[in-house]
Amino acid sequence: MSTNITPKRDAQTRPERDGSPQGASIVFEDVGKSFHTPAGGTVTAVEDVNLTVEPGAMTGVIGRSGAGKSTLLRMVNGLERPTTGRIMVAGHDVGAADAGALRMIRRDVGMIFQHFNLLASRTVAGNIALPLEIAGEDRAKIPARVAELIERVGLSAQANRYPAELSGGQKQRVGIARALATSPKVLLSDEATSALDPETTQTVLALLRDINRDLGLTVLLITHEMAVVRDIASHMAVIDGGRIVEAGPTYDVFTQPRHPTTRSFLSGVTGVTLPAFIAGRLRDTPTRGTKEEEVIRVTFAGTHATDPMLALLSRDLGIEVNILAGAVEEIGARPFGNLLVSLDADRAQAAREYLERHGLLTEVLGYVS
Amino acid sequence: MSANLIHLLVEATLQTLYMVAISGLLGALFGLPLGVYLAISQRGELLSSPVINKVLGLVVNATRSVPFIILVVAIIPLTRMIAGTSIGTTAAIVPLTIAAVPFIARLVENAIREVDGGLIEAARSMGATPFQIIRKVLIPEALPSITLGLTLALVSLIGYSAMVGAVGGEGLGDLGIRYGYQRFMPDVMLVVVVILIVLVQLVQSLGEWIAARVDKRAPKSRGN
Numbered sequence: 001m002s003t004n005i006t007p008k009r010d011a012q013t014r015p016e017r018d019g020s021p022q023g024a025s026i027v028f029e030d031v032g033k034s035f036h037t038p039a040g041g042t043v044t045a046v047e048d049v050n051l052t053v054e055p056g057a058m059t060g061v062i063g064r065s066g067a068g069k070s071t072l073l074r075m076v077n078g079l080e081r082p083t084t085g086r087i088m089v090a091g092h093d094v095g096a097a098d099a100g101a102l103r104m105i106r107r108d109v110g111m112i113f114q115h116f117n118l119l120a121s122r123t124v125a126g127n128i129a130l131p132l133e134i135a136g137e138d139r140a141k142i143p144a145r146v147a148e149l150i151e152r153v154g155l156s157a158q159a160n161r162y163p164a165e166l167s168g169g170q171k172q173r174v175g176i177a178r179a180l181a182t183s184p185k186v187l188l189s190d191e192a193t194s195a196l197d198p199e200t201t202q203t204v205l206a207l208l209r210d211i212n213r214d215l216g217l218t219v220l221l222i223t224h225e226m227a228v229v230r231d232i233a234s235h236m237a238v239i240d241g242g243r244i245v246e247a248g249p250t251y252d253v254f255t256q257p258r259h260p261t262t263r264s265f266l267s268g269v270t271g272v273t274l275p276a277f278i279a280g281r282l283r284d285t286p287t288r289g290t291k292e293e294e295v296i297r298v299t300f301a302g303t304h305a306t307d308p309m310l311a312l313l314s315r316d317l318g319i320e321v322n323i324l325a326g327a328v329e330e331i332g333a334r335p336f337g338n339l340l341v342s343l344d345a346d347r348a349q350a351a352r353e354y355l356e357r358h359g360l361l362t363e364v365l366g367y368v369s
Numbered sequence: 370m371s372a373n374l375i376h377l378l379v380e381a382t383l384q385t386l387y388m389v390a391i392s393g394l395l396g397a398l399f400g401l402p403l404g405v406y407l408a409i410s411q412r413g414e415l416l417s418s419p420v421i422n423k424v425l426g427l428v429v430n431a432t433r434s435v436p437f438i439i440l441v442v443a444i445i446p447l448t449r450m451i452a453g454t455s456i457g458t459t460a461a462i463v464p465l466t467i468a469a470v471p472f473i474a475r476l477v478e479n480a481i482r483e484v485d486g487g488l489i490e491a492a493r494s495m496g497a498t499p500f501q502i503i504r505k506v507l508i509p510e511a512l513p514s515i516t517l518g519l520t521l522a523l524v525s526l527i528g529y530s531a532m533v534g535a536v537g538g539e540g541l542g543d544l545g546i547r548y549g550y551q552r553f554m555p556d557v558m559l560v561v562v563v564i565l566i567v568l569v570q571l572v573q574s575l576g577e578w579i580a581a582r583v584d585k586r587a588p589k590s591r592g593n
């Protein structure tokens with residue numbers, strides 16, 4: 001079991017790990033969860049969730065605080081049982097498992113936490129050994145396995161330190177090593193980087209990405225930060241009010257967001273927002289008979305991002321475009337451009353059609369005079 | 370002070386130590402599991418059973434609300450049953466232990482409840498059984514607080530042990546009453562008080578030292 005932890009680092013490719021991939025599938029079928037409140041009422045935390053998490057992929061679930069993310073995640077390893085529907089993990093119905101079966105399933109599902117949840121009384125090595133002790137692993141084999149894991153997360157120098165002596169990023173590395181100790185098929189992450197500064201967040205995300213690539217295990221992570229999803233998730237779902245409102249490959253959701261919640265998350269992460277002096281004057285509908293400009297968002301998917309489309313637009317149609325804001329980002333190693341432009345409202349229709357014809361996406365944001 | 374008195378003082382000190390040590394040990398032996406159970410049987414906790422928890426809590430509170438000197442007298446029949454006699458130093462261990470158990474149980478309960486719920490959740494997510502969670506998470510994590518609680522219990526027992534003269538228990542308290550008070554020997558009283566202060570200091574310091582040793586929660590400056 002322990003051989004799969006020492007990776008062969010062959011660049012960007014997902015290794016074919018002797019036959020079957022390690023990652024297990026997670027399938028939510030009509031899942032709902034409500035809680036009884038002390039006051040006697042009920043709170044519906046999750047509702048009507050149908051979601052298939054790709055085996056071996058990294059899936060991010062994004063939602064605001066209270067959207068039901070943690071509840072959704074905690075049902076995967078049975079920390080919460082669904083009120084309705086069922087959750088299948090590697091073919092096992094988690095909600096229906098008895099205590100013994102649940103303990104076995106949990107050994108296949110590692111979990112990391114926002115506040116790390118490390119034992120203050122144990123060293124780094126001791127913390128990582130805990131799940132192995134719990135699983136009844138042969139005592140003699142534990143130290144070697146722990147050393148392997150410590151090296152995997154780059155903490156060899158800290159093996160005998162206590163959590164209180166570590167930085168946040170180091171603590172989360174311990175959390176990750178601990179979650180991997182029993183060679184799980186699934187890794188659950190509940191806001192694992194939310195307590196970390198941006199720089200440390202990047203290193204922890206990079207570690208998660210490496211682990212996913214090297215071990216091929218399924219990663220399901222929840223976050224309220226779109227940047228986290230953009231940086232590491234190949235697939236994503238948006239949860240709002242306990243319901244999954246949008247799901248799919250991250251690139252598709254980023255480039256063709258449908259739900260308003262998704263769009264508002266996106267505007268936060270792309271950093272492409274209207275300058276205040278324009279946003280303040282923006283109207284939803286055009287005013288007839290006045291000279292005004294239409295403000296549109298143009299998104300460049302795939303290779304188009306590098307094409308000088310706006311220059312072509314003015315050359316072919318003679319329409320001048322004012323660039324208000326813009327950026328080109330990388331999502332899943334693919335370029336994705338996001339431009340906010342304004343142009344003559346009378347000719348905007350033609351311009352949008354032209355851009356769409358060339359594979360770009362446009363969205364009308366409003367009108368200014 | 371005569372050689373005879375010094376002999377009495379040494380003997381009384383040993384008797385006090387004997388009573389406190391044995392009742393402390395027995396108190397911990399029963400109080401620890403009781404305290405752990407009180408903590409984890411609360412509603413919504415690891416082994417939630419609110420009714421049993423309530424009943425146990427009532428018994429513990431009832432025992433704790435009886436003044437020690439009343440307890441000593443009230444349980445004389447029980448003492449006789451357990452110790453074979455109701456008078457003497459060994460017999461005094463029975464009421465001391467019965468006072469210590471609920472006291473220690475409450476202290477342990479509080480120590481366990483202070484353990485971050487996230488750790489229990491982490492252990493559950495690893496597939497731990499309730500017993501594994503108690504043994505590998507709750508007790509080790511609560512150990513610094515438990516140590517301080519046991520220290521407090523021992524200090525209280527030293528105080529309680531001074532009252533057992535009422536049922537023929539000996540020790541420092543009894544010596545102080547009989548010689549220092551009843552025979553007007555203020556020098557004996559003074560020495561008894563000084564010895565008690567030193568004992569309490571020693572127990573307290575030792576307890577705090579051990580608690581600091583087992584407490585890994587705050588970073589310590591390292592040798593290199």
Ligand SMILES: Nc1ncnc2c1ncn2[C@@H]1O[C@H](COP(=O)(O)OP(=O)(O)O)[C@@H](O)[C@H]1O
Nearest residue numbers: 035043045063064065066067068069070071072
């Ligand atoms: N154990 C619980 N008891 C009662 N209500 C809960 C419980 N857990 C979560 N909730 C409620 O369910 C909703 C979703 O919570 P949660 O899943 O923690 O959201 P998120 O992780 O997205 O912030 C919230 O309204 C929350 O108050």
Ligand SMILES: [Mg+2]
Nearest residue numbers: 069070071191
């Ligand atoms: Mg949450």
